[in-house]
Amino acid sequence: MSERQANCPSCGAPVQFRWSSAVQTVCPFCRSILVRDDLDLKNVGQVADLPPDPSPIQLLTEGVYKGKGFQVVGRILYEYEQGGWNEWHIVFSDGASGWLSDAQLQYAVSFRSGGGEPLPPSAQVSAGTRLRFQETEYEVSTMTLAMYKGVEGELPFPYFGKTDMIFADLRTSGRSFGTLDYSEEPPLLFLGEWVEFEDLNLKNLRQFEGWA
Amino acid sequence: MATPLVAPPLVKAKALFCPNCGGPVELRGFGHAITVVCPQCLSVLDASTPLLKVLQQAEEAQRPTLKIPLGTRGKLSGVEWEVIGYQTRGVQDVDTSYAWDEYLLFNPYKGFRYLTEYQGHWNFVTPLEPMPARRAVGGRPAVWFEGRTFKHFSGAEAITAFVLGEFPWRVKVGEKVIADDFIDPPAILSSEKTEDEITWSKGEYTTGADIWKAFKLPGSAPSPDGVFLNQPSPYHGRVGGIWGTFGWAIAMLAALAIFFAVLTRQRVVFNSTYHFSPADQGEPSFVTPVFELDGTRDATLELDVNTNLTNDWAYFNFALINSDTGAAFDFGREVSYYTGRDSDGAWTEGGSTSTVLIPSVPPGRYYLRVEPEMETGIATSRRASLHNVDYQIVLRHDVPSYAWFWIAASLLLVPPVAYTIRARSFEKRRWMESDYPPARSRGD
Numbered sequence: 338m339s340e341r342q343a344n345c346p347s348c349g350a351p352v353q354f355r356w357s358s359a360v361q362t363v364c365p366f367c368r369s370i371l372v373r374d375d376l377d378l379k380n381v382g383q384v385a386d387l388p389p390d391p392s393p394i395q396l397l398t399e400g401v402y403k404g405k406g407f408q409v410v411g412r413i414l415y416e417y418e419q420g421g422w423n424e425w426h427i428v429f430s431d432g433a434s435g436w437l438s439d440a441q442l443q444y445a446v447s448f449r450s451g452g453g454e455p456l457p458p459s460a461q462v463s464a465g466t467r468l469r470f471q472e473t474e475y476e477v478s479t480m481t482l483a484m485y486k487g488v489e490g491e492l493p494f495p496y497f498g499k500t501d502m503i504f505a506d507l508r509t510s511g512r513s514f515g516t517l518d519y520s521e522e523p524p525l526l527f528l529g530e531w532v533e534f535e536d537l538n539l540k541n542l543r544q545f546e547g548w549a
Numbered sequence: 550m551a552t553p554l555v556a557p558p559l560v561k562a563k564a565l566f567c568p569n570c571g572g573p574v575e576l577r578g579f580g581h582a583i584t585v586v587c588p589q590c591l592s593v594l595d596a597s598t599p600l601l602k603v604l605q606q607a608e609e610a611q612r613p614t615l616k617i618p619l620g621t622r623g624k625l626s627g628v629e630w631e632v633i634g635y636q637t638r639g640v641q642d643v644d645t646s647y648a649w650d651e652y653l654l655f656n657p658y659k660g661f662r663y664l665t666e667y668q669g670h671w672n673f674v675t676p677l678e679p680m681p682a683r684r685a686v687g688g689r690p691a692v693w694f695e696g697r698t699f700k701h702f703s704g705a706e707a708i709t710a711f712v713l714g715e716f717p718w719r720v721k722v723g724e725k726v727i728a729d730d731f732i733d734p735p736a737i738l739s740s741e742k743t744e745d746e747i748t749w750s751k752g753e754y755t756t757g758a759d760i761w762k763a764f765k766l767p768g769s770a771p772s773p774d775g776v777f778l779n780q781p782s783p784y785h786g787r788v789g790g791i792w793g794t795f796g797w798a799i800a801m802l803a804a805l806a807i808f809f810a811v812l813t814r815q816r817v818v819f820n821s822t823y824h825f826s827p828a829d830q831g832e833p834s835f836v837t838p839v840f841e842l843d844g845t846r847d848a849t850l851e852l853d854v855n856t857n858l859t860n861d862w863a864y865f866n867f868a869l870i871n872s873d874t875g876a877a878f879d880f881g882r883e884v885s886y887y888t889g890r891d892s893d894g895a896w897t898e899g900g901s902t903s904t905v906l907i908p909s910v911p912p913g914r915y916y917l918r919v920e921p922e923m924e925t926g927i928a929t930s931r932r933a934s935l936h937n938v939d940y941q942i943v944l945r946h947d948v949p950s951y952a953w954f955w956i957a958a959s960l961l962l963v964p965p966v967a968y969t970i971r972a973r974s975f976e977k978r979r980w981m982e983s984d985y986p987p988a989r990s991r992g993d
Contacts, residue, residue, distance in 0.1 A: 389580055390580055391560060391578070391579035391580035391581050391657065393657055393658045419583070419718060419719070420583055420597070420717065420718070441581060441660060441661065441717050442581075442656075442657075442658070442659065442660030442661065443660060443676070443678055445678070464746070476680065478680065478746065478747075479745070479746050508678070508679060508680045509679060509680070510679055510680055510681055510682035510693065510694065511679055511695075512679060514678065514679075531678045531679065534658055534659050534660070535659075542658065543559075543560055544559050544560065545559070545560045545579060545657040546559055546560060546561045546562050547562065548629075548656075548657050548658075
């Protein structure tokens with residue numbers, strides 16, 4: 338992973354990029370949302386304070402998935418009717434980028450599918466819809482309406498300007514799962530699997546009072 | 550330049566105050582709580598906002614005694630868990646009404662688990678993200694998960710009757726779900742259906758003793774009542790094994806029997822043919838010539854009577870007499886053989902031969918006294934001839950005896966048969982409580 342450094346156009350503080358393909362980052366000093374535009378960094382807004390969140394994961398948490406080391410470089414905090422969840426943007430030692438989600442401490446790792454498969458529009462999808470991607474049968478368990486609650490660190494796309502998003506949660510009878518993200522047109526497909534906390538071998542986690 | 554905004558190094562537990570009674574409300578699950586119940590006044594509070602709005606008021610009269618108090622920590626399969634929530638849930642049907650306890654366990658890294666308890670039976674439950682595939686087995690609903698089939702046990706509407714502590718989702722008294730249980734003991738898969746979604750969990754049967762040990766609870770666990778739906782059968786997987794052991798023992802016994810049979814000499818010591826008719830003149834009894842049972846040990850002596858009887862009977866009184874000591878062993882045998890034909894076809898009864906095995910005769914010189922008896926008069930079946938019989942007496946010394954084999958075999962049969970019966974009765978007791986009670990399923 339090549340580290341690059343730039344200066345925040347807003348406050349002048351050094352801003353590091355841990356992932357060469359990052360499109361957006363948040364200045365850790367002044368909370369400016371910085372979007373990469375060719376060589377320049379453009380300040381497109383400010384993020385609000387992230388609400389206190391009990392995820393044990395934080396930026397720079399390291400782990401292992403399928404024998405490959407990764408580092409957490411970014412984060413999106415979503416909120417929906419039943420609570421919130423985190424999508425941690427992880428970057429592997431070979432530069433690949435994925436997501437480690439933490440929903441009430443249920444963990445999953447997923448990757449954007451670039452398979453070019455035809456994706457149904459949201460109007461054609463509801464709970465119970467069966468879909469087939471890459472030889473696996475998925476069933477839509479719920480349609481979730483969510484909103485951004487906050488962002489941190491480096492992301493593979495600019496977050497700015499998005500409000501409500503619709504996700505279709507895809508389940509299987511096994512560990513595989515998927516998400517259809519209707520925040521973009523055409524929608525994005527993420528495929529991955531549920532993982533056990535202990536299997537990720539996470540380091541540099543947050544500490545909790547009273548828990549060793 | 551401002552200081553970088555980094556996450557606080559230590560996440561701290563929070564204490565809030567109940568908006569209803571002003572008492573302290575401890576939050577043990579850090580920021581995960583969506584609902585929390587005031588331990589003082591039992592107000593159900595919305596913990597998702599700092600306002601702690603009162604959602605509901607539970608009745609003090611319903612407050613149960615928790616077997617594991619909130620805040621208790623324990624280690625289950627190597628992971629430390631803290632009890633942060635509790636609810637009583639129940640089923641009220643026309644014919645049944647029962648309630649069970651659910652303890653919510655929390656670990657800030659590993660997430661949430663439950664302990665459920667019903668009449669001393671415990672389950673350690675993990676929420677599932679996958680959705681087990683439905684399939685029918687033998688006409689009954691079942692689900693397939695991680696390579697195992699879970700049979701449907703029962704389904705009912707479960708109602709939350711009491712809540713305490715905190716939950717990472719919205720709970721309230723009176724909440725209803727359709728709960729279905731599928732079993733593959735000691736595992737259980739449960740689904741809970743609301744209007745919006747269906748959630749699955751997987752439980753593992755746990756003994757009260759293990760819970761008491763894990764949470765260091767005072768005293769000892771109450772012993773469980775009855776057979777729980779996913780309680781592992783103490784006989785499960787051992788019935789086959791015990792029958793296997795039985796098979797081996799029988800094989801060894803048979804080998805032993807063959808070994809002894811090979812060792813026996815089976816020598817014919819006497820063989821003679823006689824004729825008898827009650828119409829004959831003179832004393833029917835007679836003695837045979839002396840024969841020798843040699844060797845140095847007691848041995849078996851087999852006596853065969855082979856007759857030409859058809860639709861007739863004869864009775865033979867025997868005495869085996871030691872010619873040196875005069876010691877006698879008396880025994881008798883009836884030989885009868887009948888045959889005929891009726892509306893069902895040909896039939897036979899009895900046999901024209903008989904065998905007596907004297908198990909242990911000391912070596913020596915012996916003779917046999919024989920006294921045949923028959924009906925007197927005319928035998929109708931023999932075309933008006935008088936009752937009479939031709940018979941042969943054969944004595945074999947040192948023949949194999951199998952009586953001990955059969956006695957041992959039937960004794961060996963006792964444990965596997967008893968085990969099988971108990972295993973079946975355990976399963977029957979289990980399924981009696983299900984939607985498919987065994988007695989009814991046969992007739993339906």
